[in-house]
Amino acid sequence: EPEVTQTPSHQVTQMGQEVILRCVPISNHLYFYWYRQILGQKVEFLVSFYNNEISEKSEIFDDQFSVERPDGSNFTLKIRSTKLEDSAMYFCASRNSNQPQHFGDGTRLSIL
Amino acid sequence: GQNIDQPTEMTATEGAIVQINCTYQTSGFNGLFWYQQHAGEAPTFLSYNVLDGLEEKGRFSSFLSRSKGYSYLLLKELQMKDSASYLCAARNSGNTPLVFGKGTRLSVIA
Numbered sequence: 001e002p003e004v005t006q007t008p009s010h011q012v013t014q015m016g017q018e019v020i021l022r023c024v025p026i027s028n029h030l031y032f033y034w035y036r037q038i039l040g041q042k043v044e045f046l047v048s049f050y051n052n053e054i055s056e057k058s059e060i061f062d063d064q065f066s067v068e069r070p071d072g073s074n075f076t077l078k079i080r081s082t083k084l085e086d087s088a089m090y091f092c093a094s095r096n097s098n099q100p101q102h103f104g105d106g107t108r109l110s111i112l
Numbered sequence: 113g114q115n116i117d118q119p120t121e122m123t124a125t126e127g128a129i130v131q132i133n134c135t136y137q138t139s140g141f142n143g144l145f146w147y148q149q150h151a152g153e154a155p156t157f158l159s160y161n162v163l164d165g166l167e168e169k170g171r172f173s174s175f176l177s178r179s180k181g182y183s184y185l186l187l188k189e190l191q192m193k194d195s196a197s198y199l200c201a202a203r204n205s206g207n208t209p210l211v212f213g214k215g216t217r218l219s220v221i222a
Binding site: 031035048055105 | 214
């Protein structure tokens with residue numbers, strides 16, 4: 001069964017550094033999402049992406065965050081200058097029309 | 113505003129049946145989803161309701177009442193591997209993201 005794949009599985013970064021999280025959505029999916037989950041808390045929406053542009057973003061997704069689809073397969077989340085509170089699991093998800101979202105295994109981001 | 117409420121924790125016995133409730137208040141409605149999440153892993157899709165009634169999928173069933181803003185997930189013949197968090201999530205419209213509840217941590221005991 002096709003899967004959403006995310007790399008790296010764990011990223012440790014110094015506060016203030018830039019980090020890029022990578023995702024390869026399922027190949028025929030059209031809608032892409034990033035969510036985050038702080039340890040012990042609920043899954044929170046960050047941003048959705050469709051037709052090569054952001055379709056919706058949450059309050060969390062401020063100017064420090066950006067997303068790109070640099071080629072036909074990858075979907076990246078960049079955090080420009082990381083803060084301690086950015087430590088969380090970051091999940092990428094994708095779906096097709098009228099289908100549920102499928103999640104990747106996540107990247108655990110630890111900011112020191 | 114949007115709000116999803118579900119119990120924080122539940123415990124049930126192996127072989128038994130458990131019902132996990134979820135109430136939601138959203139500005140629109142286009143579906144109620146249930147995901148399973150084992151500790152440290154990704155949410156895995158279980159079921160989806162957009163119309164009132166019961167959807168059955170093997171040992172898992174999900175029910176929706178739109179007028180009451182209420183759903184439940186029913187797990188039958190519980191197995192130890194069902195110990196996980198169960199996330200209730202609602203969608204406002206066809207292309208909007210999911211709004212998740214805090215999840216219900218289910219412990220299955222022998």
